[in-house]
Amino acid sequence: MSKAKTKKSKEVQIKDPLLHHVKKEWKLYTFLIIPILYYIIFKYVPVIGNIIAFRRYKGGPNILGEDWVGLRYFKQFLTDSNFWRAFWNTLRLSIGYLLVRFPATLIFALLINEVKNKMWKKTVQTVSYLPHFISLVVVCGMVKELLSSTGPINALLVKLGVEKIAFMSEPGWFDIVYIGSGIWQALGWGTILYLTAMTNINTELYEAAAIDGAGKFKQAIHVTIPGILPTIMTLLIMDIGNIITASNMQKILLLYNPLTQSRADIIDTLVYRMGIAGGNFSYASAVGLFSAVIGLVLVTTSNYLSKKFTETSLW
Structure with a gap:
């Protein structure tokens, strides 16, 4: 029993x-x-x-709206020129930032991994991590002061015989200011996952590659990158899925002004302006739901392609 x-x-x-x-x-x-x-x-x-x-909401006790209006607000923003301006601005800023930050972070992680002096390596990592912990308000304040007409950068340009540049008021400079300040703040912090993945690579692979005559560059291409490819693809899938929905609204609100709004206004700032500031909550909810659906489609598609070509996926 x-x-x-x-x-x-x-x-x-x-x-x-x-x-x-x-x-x-x-x-x-x-x-x-x-x-x-x-x-x-x-x-x-x-x-x-x-x-x-999908309902008309004007505030009050009925938190789910008063009347059913169907796709009225979706049709409204799809025919709104302000929405499409914000949509293309979101794509331009997000894709531009991704195209610069993603390879820069990977290359920086590869360079740090090659540093053999532990003291120097820790110093570089600490210095590169610090900007991540600075408040976004402080970062934007620093950017404005550095790039103002009386700031140190314009003072240097004058000494070099170059005319002052209105970095913060010319729309054409907004992309460079936004992407450049973002890279400075996120570069070091973004290397953490890569460096962690690199510690799991078998050192014997590097020794075998060195015996075959591979230098540091070839070792990085043929050993390090294949070894951390699952991490690379996972982060890339998440970044692609967030192209529409993860723009840094707070940073843009702190940096842009009426002179640069034509280039700086994104979907999130449009939702904020129409919903919180303007009180048109139904319209803002429709725009937010639309962008969330696009994000879902992007992450699903990128996950499928990654699984098909690299055998790495989120699910």
């Missing part, structure tokens, strides 16, 4: 190993309660509010 009982208990454990593990490590699983509640309250419950994209 005892043997039969033990067999039955083993079968139950095998059939439901997750439940058995939860019972065994329940104290550790209690740490998940707060994160789960956070996502439920602040991520999933607000999804219900998307219903006002």
